[in-house]
Amino acid sequence: MKAAFGGWCLALLAPIWPPVLAQDGGNNVTLCQANDSFNSTSASTPYEFNNNVWGEGALDNGSQCLSVFDEGASWSVTYQFTGNPELVKSFPRMKVHPSRLPVLFWNISALDFKADWSIYVQGTENSSPEEQAQAYDETYVRQNAAIDVFLSDDAWNSTQVGPPIEIMIWFWRTPTIVPLGYFESTPAVDTVEVDGMDFSLYHGWNAQGQHVFSWLSESNMTSTDADYSPLLRYIWQKGLLSGALWLGQLEFGFEVMHAGEQTVSQVKPGYNLHLIRDGDSDDRPKSTAIVQSATSTRAASTAPSPTVTSPSEPAATTSSSAGRLAPAGMASNRWFDATCLAALLSGAVLFLISILHIDS
Ligand SMILES: *[C@@H]1O[C@H](CO)[C@@H](O)[C@H](O)[C@H]1NC(C)=O
Ligand SMILES: *[C@@H]1O[C@H](CO)[C@@H](O)[C@H](O)[C@H]1NC(C)=O
Ligand SMILES: *[C@@H]1O[C@H](CO)[C@@H](O)[C@H](O)[C@H]1NC(C)=O
Ligand SMILES: *[C@@H]1O[C@H](CO)[C@@H](O)[C@H](O)[C@H]1NC(C)=O
Ligand SMILES: *[C@@H]1O[C@H](CO)[C@@H](O)[C@H](O)[C@H]1NC(C)=O
Ligand SMILES: *[C@@H]1O[C@H](CO)[C@@H](O)[C@H](O)[C@H]1NC(C)=O
């Protein structure tokens, strides 16, 4: 009698119990408050997990818990958010820690990422992909799965909240969201292949003044095992940012704006995210990227609002581009020629302008 009472009482109370950092049986941890975090001490999963519900007022319109299983062997997030679907609610994530960061942008030798994940509206985990997609539509899921890194021209600032530059790699997204700069970018030009997938680059500025670069996979991925450093290298080699910036934070997570029903994002055991610097003991020759020529077509859609990840204070500085051109390793000579030509032409224009100024 007593046991039966305890059972149903707990079942009823569990959903409304004050969300505390719960440690069930020692190995599993559940994070439900906005900024609950947990550092795994396991050598094979050296990550800091954070529930990271950073959207202002997000918890007034929903809830989210991140569960870390067996010291980080796997993890999953369950959430439901209504309210304004244009606002980012959260970026539940794992952060590489200890991290070998900060590191100078041009000294990143490899960015190894191996993971298998699944995203489903609760109750459809065993349904067909079509039924799962229908469930995303019906409950209006707006989210992605992405790597997120932050940069600054100051080493210490790059490791803190709100660095002026953010680079994301989107592996999965509902068609209801697009990245910042979606309409101003030239993704067909800036396309690089990694793990057999084309990634296209977008960039724009967010409300906090952060310059945000987003690499989007051409189609959804739910697993990968590759070195993604070519996507980072492309950005400084093409002169879009200086290679002398500091990269101070490396994360993988799920950026969520809306989910009408309980939705789950789950990272399966065996994942790995880590960065190798030039000269590290595990350093190896750099991967070269296949830079595509202008072939990709852009999937046009209605104009959902852009999204970004960081809880940040207004950021003032944006590092100027150093305009370094590609050294060895870039695969496409056509691309290289075009970039050189563009640099020469803009140099000539600047020269003419300076002459005209002196004359006038
Ligand atoms: C931790 O979670 C895993 C996966 O759900 C489960 O198999 C295991 O029994 C849990 N461990 C404890 C101590 O509750
Ligand atoms: C969130 O938690 C982390 C680690 O516990 C702490 O360093 C950080 O200041 C917290 N942030 C906020 C906004 O409370
Ligand atoms: C995890 O480790 C980092 C770095 O030492 C620290 O800043 C953070 O507060 C730790 N988080 C927790 C929950 O202990
Ligand atoms: C929460 O919902 C209310 C009512 O729909 C809305 O006014 C508010 O903007 C929402 N907040 C967020 C962060 O979505
Ligand atoms: C870092 O990168 C710069 C520029 O490519 C290079 O000159 C320097 O040798 C690299 N540092 C190390 C430790 O390899
Ligand atoms: C990703 O999958 C969702 C659900 O199946 C689908 O709605 C969406 O169009 C896919 N996105 C891309 C870029 O293929």
Ligand SMILES: *[C@@H]1O[C@H](CO)[C@@H](O)[C@H](O)[C@H]1NC(C)=O
């Ligand atoms: C670091 O960030 C702080 C706060 O945003 C800013 O005041 C300071 O100027 C930055 N330092 C450098 C060297 O950029």
